[in-house]
Amino acid sequence: MIASRARLRYHRQIGKLIGYRLPEGAFHGATLEALISIPYDSFDRPTREQILAFIKAFLSCKCPDNPFCGCPERKFVREIIELRESGLDHTQIGQYLLEEYGIELYAADILSYLEESVHLLEAILDISLQFQIPLMQQRVEEHIQAIERGIPVETDL
Numbered sequence: 001m002i003a004s005r006a007r008l009r010y011h012r013q014i015g016k017l018i019g020y021r022l023p024e025g026a027f028h029g030a031t032l033e034a035l036i037s038i039p040y041d042s043f044d045r046p047t048r049e050q051i052l053a054f055i056k057a058f059l060s061c062k063c064p065d066n067p068f069c070g071c072p073e074r075k076f077v078r079e080i081i082e083l084r085e086s087g088l089d090h091t092q093i094g095q096y097l098l099e100e101y102g103i104e105l106y107a108a109d110i111l112s113y114l115e116e117s118v119h120l121l122e123a124i125l126d127i128s129l130q131f132q133i134p135l136m137q138q139r140v141e142e143h144i145q146a147i148e149r150g151i152p153v154e155t156d157l
């Protein structure tokens with residue numbers, strides 16, 4: 001899972017604030033919980049903006065068990081796919097995640113995740129062909145092309 005490889009640039013600062021060492025992952029439950037409960041005043045402005053952008057993008061769902069509902073991880077992988085489909089390559093996606101949210105993720109991990117996604121979509125494509133579901137087949141093909149070439153898809157899955 002790609003979300004478990006994501007780390008936060010300001011990870012150590014948060015640990016200092018809450019007074020104990022956080023687990024490494026940006027999407028680890030303890031990290032997510034810390035993010036929504038810490039005071040932001042002590043961070044410099046760019047970091048504060050990254051934390052707020054992270055919360056807005058990944059932690060804004062209304063589930064009763066937020067942030068442990070799985071939405072943050074799902075929104076994160078969706079973001080990666082959307083960035084790719086909007087034309088960014090894996091290196092640019094890594095740069096964007098770092099600048100926007102302070103998320104550190106190796107470009108190589110992003111690349112292998114995108115390749116895995118295409119393989120998964122190809123398996124879904126096989127199923128849609130086998131069971132003759134043309135609309136599904138068409139949409140999956142569009143997303144495969146979009147991820148492989150970085151070209152946006154008109155329809156939405």
Ligand SMILES: [Zn+2]
Nearest residue numbers: 061063069071
């Ligand atoms: Zn949720």
